[in-house]
Structure formats: C-alpha cells, structure tokens
Amino acid sequence: MVDSDRVLVPTLGRPREDEALAYALETFPDAAITLLAVVTPLDAPLSEGGILERSEERTERARTSAADLLESVGDPTAAERVRVETAEGRPRTVVPQYASDADVDHVVMYGHGSDTRGFVRRFLGRGVATTVVERTSRPVTVLE
Template sequence: MAPSHVLVPLDGSPLADDALAHALETFDCRVTVLNVVTPLDASMAEGGVLEPDEQRREDARERAERLVEDARETAAEADRTVEPVVETGDPAETILATVDDLDIDHVVMGGHGGERSDIGRRFLGTVATTVVGEAPVTVTVVR
C-alpha cells in the first residue's frame, strides 16, 4: 500500500538530500521534513566539548531552519510542498516520536549523517540503524 504521509529527517548531509529527492520523486503524498537540533549539552553535540551558550544554541536553531527552508525550495522546484518541522532532542528518539505524533506511515532517510570527521565516523549510521530497528513503519534508507 502506498504511504499517505512520509517523513524525511534532514541533517545537512548529501544522503539526506538524496533521501528528500527520492521521497519527492517516489511518493505522491504528504511529505514532512524534520531537522533535529541536538541539545548542546548532549555527548555527541558540540556542547560535549565546548560550554553551551546562547549564541551556539541560536546558531544551531538557525542552521536547522535553513535546512528545512532549503528542503522547501527543493520541493518547490519539483512542484511539490513539504511541511517543515524543527525539534530539539536526541535524533533517533525524536524521529521515532515524530512518526507517532504526526501519524507518519513511511520514513525515508539517509544511511549516514552529519559531517565526516574522524570522531564522527564512529557514529555514522547509528541514527538510521536505531530508526530501522525501532520504527513501527516502513523505513527506506538511501545510500
């Protein structure tokens, strides 16, 4: 059965952009894009190394808003619309909560996320792995 509401988590990576393109090309239904701002005091966030301050929080929120705005522009180029959502929290947990909260019936996401630093490589794919393992809906992973 074709989905009626697809969620595309965005993290600024090329694979997330590919996931959005795939969702827009493949599914003729409602599409929501989600960017999760990781709290600056979380261990994987910048705040795990630097002291959180209001400017860093504001910068992270502005980056998230830019990502969802870019997704709107991408959708408009394909004569489509997306519904943008920005949340703060653990990425995998927030994606799973959004699936429940917005009655999502399909998730399309990139297989790796974020920037590729040496430390970042250790965590690549952990969000996708968690979502695939725990989501109550079909998850398409774009690689």
C-alpha cells in the same frame, strides 16, 4: 509499493539528505511530506566568547537549512507538498517519536554512506538510521 499518504524525511544537517527528499517526492507523488529538521542539543557550536549558541538560534538555523534543502531539490511541486518542522533532541529518539505522534505512513532518510565515521557506526550497529529502523513501527527506507 505501499501507498503512503504521509511521509517523514528527517534532516540532521548531513550531506546528501537532498537525495532522501528527492526520493520521497518521486516515490510518493501524492503524499504530504514532512521535512523534519532535528536539532541535536550536543551539536551547538561555540561562539568566540565560548558560550553555547542559544537553542532558538540553532533551531532557526536548522529550519533555514531544511528550507534551503527543499529549494535545492528543484521539484516545482515540492513547496506545495512539503512542510518543514523542527524538533529538538537526539535524532534516535526524536525521529521514531515524531513518526508515531504524527502518524506517518513511511520514513525516508539518508544513511551513512561511505565516510569513515559512518563506516564505524555501521560496523558497531548504532547509527541513527539503524536505531530509527529498530525503534519505528513504520516502514523506513534508508538510502546509502
């Protein structure tokens, strides 16, 4: 196994991302881990008035969701080893760029699993995980 000091775990608000964080905590016990909550501009839900939610509100919701994810892992050392960051943009662009800028050693993320949408994206070869693997010069572990 490659020794990694800095590990990036992107979170997109999808199910089972806690498994990627748990894997990173277990596999890289001495690493500093960044849980990156990616806020996709196109994911803004409509309010009752039909107005898009403000960027700050989506960012805060993503940060809260990532903090809840961190808490759900149940690792007593996680709070000391994991910091939560947010970034806005398309995950396919944001994750590789963040990995490069932050000089991380390894990226761990959850793939598509077996849901229908994931199957179609995997079949077409354009899922987020596939693109991150292609665009990142760092090792990437994709959990299914």
